[in-house]
Amino acid sequence: MNKDHRNSVNASLTDYCSIGEASKRSGISAKMIRYYESTGLIKDVKRTQSNYRYYSEQDVRQLQFLKSARDLGFSSEQMVQLVTLWNDSSRSNVEVKKLALVHVEEIDKRMLELQSMRNALMEMVKQCHGDGKPECPILDGIAKR
Amino acid sequence: MNKDHRNSVNASLTDYCSIGEASKRSGISAKMIRYYESTGLIKDVKRTQSNYRYYSEQDVRQLQFLKSARDLGFSSEQMVQLVTLWNDSSRSNVEVKKLALVHVEEIDKRMLELQSMRNALMEMVKQCHGDGKPECPILDGIAKR
DNA sequence: TCTTGACCTTCCTATCGTGGTAAGGCTCAT
DNA sequence: ATGAGCCTTACCACGATAGGAAGGTCAAGA
Numbered sequence: 001m002n003k004d005h006r007n008s009v010n011a012s013l014t015d016y017c018s019i020g021e022a023s024k025r026s027g028i029s030a031k032m033i034r035y036y037e038s039t040g041l042i043k044d045v046k047r048t049q050s051n052y053r054y055y056s057e058q059d060v061r062q063l064q065f066l067k068s069a070r071d072l073g074f075s076s077e078q079m080v081q082l083v084t085l086w087n088d089s090s091r092s093n094v095e096v097k098k099l100a101l102v103h104v105e106e107i108d109k110r111m112l113e114l115q116s117m118r119n120a121l122m123e124m125v126k127q128c129h130g131d132g133k134p135e136c137p138i139l140d141g142i143a144k145r
Numbered sequence: 146m147n148k149d150h151r152n153s154v155n156a157s158l159t160d161y162c163s164i165g166e167a168s169k170r171s172g173i174s175a176k177m178i179r180y181y182e183s184t185g186l187i188k189d190v191k192r193t194q195s196n197y198r199y200y201s202e203q204d205v206r207q208l209q210f211l212k213s214a215r216d217l218g219f220s221s222e223q224m225v226q227l228v229t230l231w232n233d234s235s236r237s238n239v240e241v242k243k244l245a246l247v248h249v250e251e252i253d254k255r256m257l258e259l260q261s262m263r264n265a266l267m268e269m270v271k272q273c274h275g276d277g278k279p280e281c282p283i284l285d286g287i288a289k290r
Numbered sequence: 291t292c293t294t295g296a297c298c299t300t301c302c303t304a305t306c307g308t309g310g311t312a313a314g315g316c317t318c319a320t
Numbered sequence: 321a322t323g324a325g326c327c328t329t330a331c332c333a334c335g336a337t338a339g340g341a342a343g344g345t346c347a348a349g350a
Contacts, residue, residue, distance in 0.1 A: 018326075018327075019326095019327075020325095020326065020327080029308080029309085030327090031308070031309070031310090032307080032308070032309095034328095034329095035307075035308080048316095048327095050315075050316055050317085050327080050328090051315085051316090051327080051328065052316080052326090052327055052328080053327085053328090061288070064288070064290060065287055065288050067290075068287045068288070068290045069287050070307095071262075072262050072265060072266060072287065073259070073262045075306090076306080076307080082284070082287070085281075085284060086284050086287075086288065088279075089279060090279060091279050091281070091284075092277045092278070092279070093273050093274065093275055093276065093277065093278055093279065093280060093281035093283070093284075094275050094276075094277050096273065096281045096283045096284055097270060097273050097275040097281075097283065100266055100269065100270050100273075100283050101270060103266065104263060104266050104267065104270070107259050107262055107263045107266075108263070110259055111256055111259050111260070111263075114218070114252050114255055114256050114259070115256070117216075117217050117218045117252055118249060118252045118253070118256075120217060121217060121245055121248065121249050121252075122249065124245065125242060125245050125246060125249070128238055128241065128242050128245075129238065130238055130239050130242040131238065131239075132237045132238065132239050133237070133238055134233075134234060134235060134236050134237065134238065135238060136230075136236070136238035136241045136242075138238070138241045138242065138245050139227070139230060139231050139236075139238075139241055142210055142213045142214055142217065142227070142231075143206070143209070143210050143213070143231065145209060145212075145213050163297075163298075164297095164298075165296090165297065165298080174337080174338085175298090176337070176338065176339090177336080177337070177338095179299095179300095180336075180337080184335095193298095193345095195298080195299090195344075195345055195346080196298080196299065196344085196345090197297090197298055197299080197345080197346095198298085198299090215336095220335085220336095221335075221336080
């Protein structure tokens with residue numbers, strides 16, 4: 001496996017890899033890795049002589065961390081804070097917990113919004129016969145606000 | 146009330162109003178009304194001699210309908226279909242119901258995503274003592290994917 | 291009649307996260 | 321040496337919304 005050794009920046013530096021390989025290993029597209037770099041979410045990474053970015057094992061772990069945080073719905077701003085805490089060995093888990101709970105509250109808020117949309121929609125759907133006639137409690141329901 | 150009679154386009158045409166008044170009555174910002182027009186979601190509206198847009202009662206009702214659809218989470222594309230059905234007196238309520246149910250499914254999908262994020266987060270939060278130490282099952286949980 | 295202020299117009303910019311594409315450079319295997 | 325497949329930067333796009341600048345219009349009040 002890993003036949004495509006072009007992805008290793010240098011055969012003697014097997015713990016460094018190109019952006020393509022870092023992308024595969026982290027699940028973040030190369031595009032997004034560059035974007036994260038441009039916005040400061042991740043630091044500018046080292047470059048080869050030919051200006052190629054290359055990533056250490058730790059860099060890749062950080063990308064994996066970010067992927068996972070993104071999958072959990074954290075915003076870029078929150079990811080900055082999370083990764084800062086992650087890299088700070090003298091952090092307090094109180095901070096982390098607070099961050100997580102703030103995010104849970106955001107999720108709850110979004111779920112409530114969705115739930116109320118769903119309830120309103122289903123209420124109207126229930127009243128709609130769906131018998132092919134033009135009469136439609138759904139359209140009426142939307143129209144009457 | 147409605148002291149600002151400048152919002153009526155013409156004193157003798159009280160059933161027509163400017164974009165500002167249409168905005169107030171529909172709850173859609175003037176900005177968005179122009180945007181909807183530019184994207185074709187609503188038709189180009191009539192203009193006064195001085196190039197001001199003016200809206201009939203029916204136009205305003207359509208804006209209210211769109212506001213309501215937007216609040217229910219429909220996308221612009223879905224709103225096009227909804228408003229087309231609304232304006233079609235020979236529509237079939239089957240179409241409308243289908244549209245509504247597709248949207249409900251989208252909502253369900255988003256809720257499931259949020260729910261799974263929430264579950265994962267709360268699982269980690271539960272394990273975090275939050276005692277001020279650096280040890281943190283939340284960060285560990287994110288890191289280990 | 292003139293001024294004033296609140297409206298209106300168009301056009302441009304930004305957001306957020308992501309994808310695409312083009313033009314060009316680098317590296318490696320054949 | 322050639323070509324495949326990476327890499328680079330620099331653009332444009334999306335969807336829905338907001339902000340601002342520069343300039344035109346309108347009605348009220350002095």
